[in-house]
Amino acid sequence: MKKFLTVFLILNITTLLFADPDFRNVNWGDSLESVRNAEKAVSLPVNSTPVADFLRYEVSVAFKKAILVYVFFDNKLTAASYAFDKYYPLNSQRYILDFEDAELLLNKKYGDSEDVRIIWLNESSSFKDDKSSWGFAIIYGSLELKTTWETSETQIEHKIGGFGGTYEGNHMIIYRSQKLFYLYRQAESEGL
DSSP: OOHHHHHHHHHHEEEEEEHHOOOOTTTTTHHHHHHHHHHHHHEEEEEEEOOEEEEEEEEEEHHHEEEEEEETTTTTEEEEEEEEOOOSSOHHHHHHHHHHHHHHEEEEEEESSSSSEEESSTTTTTTTTTTTHHHHHHHHTOEEEEEEEEEEEEEEEEEEOOOOOOEEEEEEEEEEETTTTTHHHHHHHHOO
């Protein structure tokens, strides 16, 4: 019995020490200080609200410049996101190409998504039938593209949309803890 208990403890400790992290090199539920110590990217000013804390970093994801944001509720890492820092004033179709490039990498990592959505915010949009104009539809705020994946620990959402009058695309990949998602919803209801 003693031998069985020893083997059991060694296996559990080994599993904990060598388990893959949930996101980058951290795990959901880690404290703000723990994530700050683990993240090696260039740090940006820290933001906080009455219900959440945020760590921000400059990173490169698949050779594209992005802002990485870690989100904490009750000092627990609950979500993280990459916001891609690209502005294409002369070629809005590049937003679609960037989205498709990222989509290929995400499909390779998580498998083909069964939840792919093309969301027309303006049903009468003249861009609907011409996919070569969808970049314009994004920057005008008429179109959003969204894909999601789920693992046992994480919900991944890849999306692009526009801000309407700014003529910019908003391309993001958002990672949320499955187990701590209730904290995110609770903060939303409190006015995150």
